[in-house]
Amino acid sequence: MMVEKLMEIGNSQLDDNLVEVRSLKKYFDIKKDVTVKSVDDISISIRKGETFGLVGESGSGKSTLGKTLVGLQAPTAGEVIYNGQDVTQLDKETKKLVNKEMQIIFQDPHASLNPRMRVGDIIAEGIDAYKLFKGKERENRIYELLERVGLRAEHAKRFPHEFSGGQRQRIGIARALAVEPKFIVADEPISALDVSIQAQVINLLEDLKDSEDLTYLFIAHDLGMVKHISDRIGVMYLGKMMELSNSDDMFTKPLHPYTQALLSAIPKTDPRAAKRERIVLAGDPPSPTNPPSGCRFRTRCPHAMAICAEQAPPWKEVEPEHWTACHLY
Amino acid sequence: MDHLLEVNNLEVNFKTYGGEVKAVRDVSFHVDKGEVVAIVGESGSGKSVTVQTIMGLIPTPPGIIKGGTIQFQGQDLLSLSKKELRKVKGSKIGMIFQDPMTSLNPTMVVGKQIAEGLITHQNLSKQAAKARAIELIKQVGIPNPEERYGQYPHEFSGGMRQRAMIAIALACNPELLIADEPTTALDVTIQAQVLELMKDLQEQTNTAIILITHDLGVVAETAQRVIVMYGGMMVESGTVLELFENPKHPYTWGLLNSIPDVDGPEKKQLVPIEGSPPDLFSPPKGCPFAPRCKFAMDICVEEMPGAYEIGEGHHAKCWLNDERAPEVDHAFAPKKKEAVAVGSEA
Structure with missing residues (x-):
């Protein structure tokens, strides 16, 4: 019966979008009369088989956007469409099946693994929750997953503290893979790792994407890695999407002044190029509890005009497949 | 002075x-x-x-x-x-x-x-x-x-x-x-x-x-100058230009290879340094990087190399810089125009 339901979901899919977000809002009330609009009216679609960098x-x-997508948080408003179905409207049982196909890998491999559980049981949490395997089969599946992410079968008996940061991140990846997901949100999966280990984890994620037919939402602040791994990239600022395009265009001809500043701020690893002019933004990002009127970036924008304070710029396709929200275009 | x-x-x-x-x-x-x-x-x-x-x-x-x-x-x-x-x-x-x-x-x-x-x-x-x-x-x-x-x-x-x-x-x-x-x-x-x-x-x-x-x-x-440390030791040091364009230690090569090139047009597979950092409780007798080094030779696990002088103020602690060591073809591509083509092949 489970399989039938899944087939049903699969058949209802019409285009190549695996995940679609329509006018998604996620607000947090932090005090009486104070609301943080963490995600404010964002619409994006993630295509089957792509890596979408955020x-x-x-x-x-x-x-917040990533967590809302996989159902860890309920949206305040808007739709999350997975494989053609609005996840927010599904009944509990179907939702559980959809959630199985959407998994998440967290940033901090120290905080996201229960220190009192053995690695094997951590990885099998999803298997147990969905009653996929039992006994010997379950054990074999754990061993298979451990080897799949570059660890060894005997590691199943150990505890998280016995592993290095990179190895723990591999455990987190194995746990996400255990339920055979189609879509994985990787929330800053390498930010806490050393440089030489980061490349190991990135290569593993790329291998798995090919072998398991995965689609990724890759969240990061390291623009170099995002460019390396992503097909398309979205840039966010204070809850709003500022720009969206394929990864090459984003780096060669960024449209939004914020993207331009962000790219210019990356330290270049070429000592001869180091003496270049850099766009240095003035000031700090404004408080999310009280964002500026109109365009949220205008207080730090070198090109701000009168209209920027009055009207929020519309989300516009300036060039084919290259979207931005800025009054300059 | x-x-x-x-x-x-x-x-x-x-x-x-x-x-x-x-x-x-x-x-x-x-x-x-x-x-x-x-x-x-x-x-x-x-x-x-x-x-x-x-x-x-x-x-x-x-x-x-x-x-x-x-x-x-x-x-x-x-x-x-x-x-x-x-x-x-x-x-x-x-x-x-x-x-x-x-x-x-x-x-x-x-x-x-x-x-x-x-x-x-x-x-x-x-x-x-x-x-x-x-x-x-x-x-x-x-x-x-x-x-x-x-x-x-x-x-x-x-x-x-x-x-x-x-x-x-x-x-x-x-x-x-x-x-x-x-x-x-x-x-x-x-x-x-x-x-x-x-x-x-x-x-x-x-x-x-x-x-x-x-x-x-x-x-x-x-x-202006850089010191690269690994396992408690200085493995390479020199001016910034020397270190980025003429690195002589496999760990430095590994570091430079494991970061993506933001300006490059196409995607290259990242070359990570396999393995994990050394155990400092019982550091190996030889070079601390040897267990992760692609080019490790017999002597590397036996004896710590001295600091070889590569150029003025540029030193590398690696046996590969000894005159008896073999030439190695490392994948590091220096950011010089003529070398890029060679490096991207490797």
């Missing part, structure tokens, strides 16, 4:  | 329940006046312990300074008494830490924390120290300095806290500024602001800087 600074709402 | 700071054969161990950890092994380097020297390395490479030893911040026990000397303006810092060391540190060496939230006192207004050093080390009166502190707050680019003087750290954003830390460190016009991952906790646009600020201040005051970081981009943009 970039933004702390407080931009990128993690 | 005498160096501003000269560290020779420094050895630092830590006593733990698991045994003695060899955190810093035979580290020697110098810093000249007005120079920016970067120390690069991963967690556990010994980069922070090295500078904390210079600052006298290593608690003993569990730390043991096994050997070596640290000469600052001709004085051996390791032989000074606590009181004498404090005098030197307070007026001549400033330090900025990674996390500005935990290194500022949360119960004291920021302005007072800046003025504190001025009163103790420069014998300024309270009023004069306050005036100078407000000037410093302005100098590091924090708006409304008078108002900010009386605010607590929690009222500052991350970038502003780091600016306040810089103001504290620069208050007494130090000769040497030690910055331990000063921008790691900050967002990229704020990191750009703070790096720019440090560069400007350095040009104005001609302060020497030791910059600890794991971000090679930050190194390329700010430093």
Whole structure:
């Protein structure tokens, strides 16, 4: 019966969008009369088989968007459409099946693994919750997953503290893979790792994407890695999407002044190029509890005009497949 | 000319329940006046312990300074008494830490924390120290300095806290500024602001800087010389240009290969360094990088290589630089035009 339901969901899919977000809002009431609009009216679609990179600074709402997508948080308003069905409207049982196909890998491999559980049981949490395997089969599946992410079968008996940061992140990846998901949100999966280990984890994620037919939402603030792994990139600032395009266009001809500043801020690893002019933004990002009127970036924008304070710029396709929200275009 | 700071054969161990950890092994380097020297390395490479030893911040026990000397303006810092060391540190060496939230006192207004050093080390009166502190707050680019003087750290954003830390460190016009991952906790646009600020201040005051970081981009943009550390040892050192264009240690190759090229047109597979960092409880007899090194030879596990001189001021501790060693075809592609084609094939 479970399989039938899944087939039903699969058949209702019409285009190549695996996940679609329509006018998604996620607000947090932090005090009486104080609301943080973490995700404010965002619409994006993630295509089957692609890696969608989501970039933004702390407080931009990128993690909130990721968590809302996989159902860890209920949206305040808007739709999350997975494989043609609005997930927010599904009954509990079907929703559980959809949730199985959407998994998440967290940033901090120290905080996201229960220190009192053995690695094997951590990985099998999803298997147990969905009653996929039992006994010997369950054990074999754990071993298979451990080897799949570059660890060894005997690691199943150990506890998380016995592993390095990179190895723990591999455990987190194995746990996400255990229920055979189609869509994985990777929420800053490498930010806490050393440089030489980051590349190991990125290569593993790329291998798995090919072998398991996965679609990724890759959230990060390291623009170099996002460019490396993503097909398309979205840039967020204070809860709003500022720009969206394929990864090459974003880096060669960024449209939004915020994207331009963000790219210009990346330190270049070429000592001869180091003496270049850099766009340095003035000031700090404004408080998310009280964002500026009109365009949220206008207080730090070198090109701000009168209209920017009055009207929020519309979301516009300036060039084919290259969207931005800015009054300059 | 005498160096501003000269560290020779420094050895630092830590006593733990698991045994003695060899955190810093035979580290020697110098810093000249007005120079920016970067120390690069991963967690556990010994980069922070090295500078904390210079600052006298290593608690003993569990730390043991096994050997070596640290000469600052001709004085051996390791032989000074606590009181004498404090005098030197307070007026001549400033330090900025990674996390500005935990290194500022949360119960004291920021302005007072800046003025504190001025009163103790420069014998300024309270009023004069306050005036100078407000000037410093302005100098590091924090708006409304008078108002900010009386605010607590929690009222500052991350970038502003780091600016306040810089103001504290620069208050007494130090000769040497030690910055331990000063921008790691900050967002990229704020990191750009703070790096720019440090560069400007350095040009104005001609302060020497030791910059600890794991971000090679930050190194390329700010430093003149680089020291690469691994497993408690210096594995390579040289000018920024030499290190990025003519690296001679497999670990440096690995670091340069494992970061994506932001400017490159197409995607190259990243070449990670396989394995994990060494166990410092029982460091290998030979080169600490040998177990992860693609080019390791028999001698590498047996004996630690000496520092081979590659060029002026460029040293690498790797047996591959011995004249008896074979030529290796490493995948590192230097960013020179003619070499790119070769490198991308490999």
